[in-house]
Amino acid sequence: MAIRATYFIVAVLGLAGAGTAAWWLQRAAPSAMPGVAASKGSQNGTGKGTVPQPVNVEVARVRTMAMRDEAQAVGSLRSRRSVVLRPEVSGRVTQLHFSDGARVRKGQVLVQFDDQLPRAQVQQAQAELSIARANHQRNRDLVAQGFVSQRSLDESAANLQVAQAKLALAEATAARLKLVAPFDGMAGLRNVHVGDYLKDGADIVNIEDIDSVFVDFRLPERYQGQIRVGQMAQVELDALPGETFQAQVRAIDPQIDANGRSVSVRASIDNHRLQLRPGMFARVTARFDTRADALVVPEEAIVPQGSSPYVFTVVPGEATGSLVVHRVPVRLGLRQGGVVEIQEGLALNDRVVTAGQQRVQRDGAPVRVVELPQAPASAASAVQRAQD
Known part of the structure; x- marks a missing residue:
């Protein structure tokens, strides 16, 4: 029994000694290997006093070019004036004084309806007016001589006004049977022939004024102030x-x-050569402003x-010959042809990455500029002309 107790005590003491030795060695290890740690820190480039290696970047210079503030839209062409001739009264067509697609003049008679009855009514009204005018003049003379009363003169004056109104009504009725061109233009394709009986409101032909045409298009509401x-x-x-x-x-x-x-916009186009026709599909570029010396950089330089x-x-x-980068906030303007206008933040000939x-870790980091092969002068000038 005593021998077992002795073994137990010895084992406990041995374990305690081993733990103490391990703790002592662990504590002494960092101070015992300063050279190794410094060597590793130097190899990783993160040790105190080391110089970071420059990263490769591509650059471009800030330059000037003409920038156009513009917006694109689609629209359709319309006639400056357009009308469809329709009769106000029913009747039979007796004459057509135009050809399909022909030019017509303002006031030109285009369609004549059968007006025999209205013309007879006009003649009748003219005869009645002549009688009424003669009676009124006779009564005026008789009143002056004292042979008739003033009442007779008033009645003849009223009869004269009635006759005048009947004549005006007969002439207006006859005029409705004659359709004239309301303005200079071109006639379309007629839908009637001589002898057709048309009801009031039936389509006869369209007249289009296309010496100049309108183009109607829409722009986003943000342009309504421009x-x-x-x-x-x-x-x-x-x-x-x-x-164009x-x-x-x-x-x-x-x-x-x-x-x-x-917002809807209407613009006019001169069409003296009559190339343009109503209904054509149009692509519109609305220009608001042109800046001849805008500062621009490639779109790739912008970090959003x-x-x-x-x-x-x-x-x-x-250091002599070294290059570093600086982060510069900018205010952007127009975009055109792969470049962006810089309204604030940069100056002409500044070099931008x-x-x-993505390889630049911080502001002020060293960099190395990688020069790219330059495009031929002819190709560069062609690109510039295409952008302008």
């Missing part, structure tokens, strides 16, 4: 590829369309960050 009457717009038509027409804004709808949140975009500029570092921003 569009002005008199501004110019460019119009391209799918029916006439390769041709100039349009001038004539009217702006004062009401915003609540469904599409857009909510409503506060920024760029990295490349500037000389403290266009590739490699």
